[in-house]
Amino acid sequence: MRIDALQAERVLVDGELTAATVVVQHGRIASIEALDHPVDGVVLRVPDTAYVVPGVVDTHVHINEPGRTEWEGFVSATEAAALGGATTLVDMPLNSIPPTTTVEHLRLKQEAAADELMVDVGFWGGAVPGNVADLEPLWEAGVFGFKCFLAPSGVDEFPPLDPDQFHDALREVARFDGLMIVHAEDAQVLDVAPSEPSRAYRDFLHSRPDAAELTAIARVLDGARETGARVHVLHLSSARALDAIADAKAEGLRVTVETCPHYLCFAAETIPDGSSQFKCCPPIRDAGNREELWQGLRSGIIDMVVSDHSPSTAEEKGRGGGDLQQAWGGVSGLQVGFSAVAHEARRRGIGLEHVSRWMSRNTSDLVGLTTKGRIEVGADADLAVYDTGVEFRIEATRLAHRNPISAYDGITYGGRVTRSVVRGNAIDVDRPDHRWGQQLRRPS
Structure with missing residues (x-):
């Protein structure tokens, strides 16, 4: 339903929780008034146990359509997003x-997404060997930046850049002041790491050592220093890289960093052997590393938290019968990420305003969507209602993800997203079938 206002005792405005009426006109926030402000029309009243925060802006999602829609797709991914409080992907x-x-491939992606979106969706471009000349046309066509790998991606059609190719692509992106986002694991380090077939999680962990991240991140930082390019480190899992990143930021390099809910919620020593639902690259590391990542967020060295939702079919996840070297690497967490991080943050005495900054404001700022990720006059009326009075018991078979596989299966969190609002349209969580989402392009 289209709402004219939302009223709640706790609305996150300018980093503070306050009682407020959020007035909506034409899909945007028209004003923020006192709680008792009279409003004509449809008013969504929020329970006293709930918080109203900006909709999550998740800048790291693999939707996989076209071509691998059986892994996920625009309908299932955007429904999962809406149910989890993410209003922009x-x-x-x-x-x-x-x-x-x-650009031709981007058009195919946009055609596949047409009339299929429950939330707003934009697109990254890719930097692969031989497509330097395609980067600026993609930028002009509206992609938000360019993803590259420094080690094999897992799919043959998206090969990694070697050091010279990476430098050439980075120099080109710097020329038009684009953004390079990097899967930072070093191919040479991975090549010499032990990688024998094994169901043991500790063996998989040894096959993706911290050194792979540290070496690759050093190359990214050196490239930013040499070219002046804006760079973004994807899915940081190793806290050992935090000092180098902090030094780079102090130096003035234009670098930002993300981590993911699964690195903040899980620990290697508790992952059962053969449990491919936890396999991702880089890997989930030990509990001490996890707590250092939380500290990196507190200190601002890590800028944001994104899902890195990377689903596959059960066949791909089960490839090798539990051999973690063969199974597809990726965690499905789009629908549960915000609730999981909010719960774990609360356990550590971290307020919801910080979680929202990491998952909404900073991610929207990364891609220049200045009307997203904030509750302020003129912003899109993209909101999430997070209720700590409602438990969230996660059952993979009941998630909107196309394939019922999740590392979060069986966990109960003390709080869940009970409603999302996309540009003033309140999504019915029991029947989330309205296609209100729009395709986004980089603001010029």
Whole structure:
């Protein structure tokens, strides 16, 4: 339903929780008034146990359509997003077929998404060997930046850049002041790491050592220093890189960093062997590392938290019968990420205003969507209602993800998203079938 206002005892405005009436006109926030402000029309009243926060802006999602829609797709991904409080997604250039590495391929992606979206969706481009000349046309066509790998991506159609290719692509992106986002694991370090077939999680962890991230991140930082490019480190899992990143920021390099809910919620020593639902690259590391990542967020070294929702079919996840070297690497967490991080933050005495900044404001700022990720006059009326009076018991078979596989299966969190609002349209959580989402392009 289209609402004219939302009223709640706790609305996150300018980093503070306050009782307020959020007045909506034409899909945007027209004013923020006192709680008792009279409003004509449809008013969504929020329970006293709930918080109203900006809709999550998840800038790291693999939707996989076209080409691998059986892994996920625009309908299932955006429904999962809406149910989890994410009102804006930016789709990765892989694992769709074809990948988003040319303007022609971007158009195919946009055609596949037409009339299929429950939330707003934008697109990343890809930097792969041989497509330097395609980067600026993609930028002009509206992608938000360019993803590259420094080690094999897991799919043949999106190969990694070697050091010279990475430098050439980075120099080109710097020329038109674009943004390069990097899967930072070093191919040479991975090549010499032990990688024998094994169901043991500790063996998989040894096959993706911290050194792979540290070496690759050093290359990213050196590239930013040499070219002046804006760079973004994707899905940081190793806290050992925090000092180098802090030094780079102090130096003035234009670098931002993200981590993910699964790195903040899980620990290697508690992952059962053969449990491929936890496999991702880089991997989930030990509990001490997890707490250092939380500290990195508190201190501002890590800028944001994104899902890195990377689903696959059960066949791909079960490839090798529990051999973690063969199973598809990726955690499905789009629908549960915000509730999981909010719960874990509360356990650590971290307020919801910080979680919202990491998952909404900072992510929207990364991609220049200045009307997203905030509750202020003129912003899009994209909101999430998070209720700590409602438990969230996660059952993978009841999530909107196309495939019922999740590392969060069986966990109960003390709080869940009970309603999302997309540009003033309140999504019915029992029947989330309205296609209110729009395709986004980079603001010029």
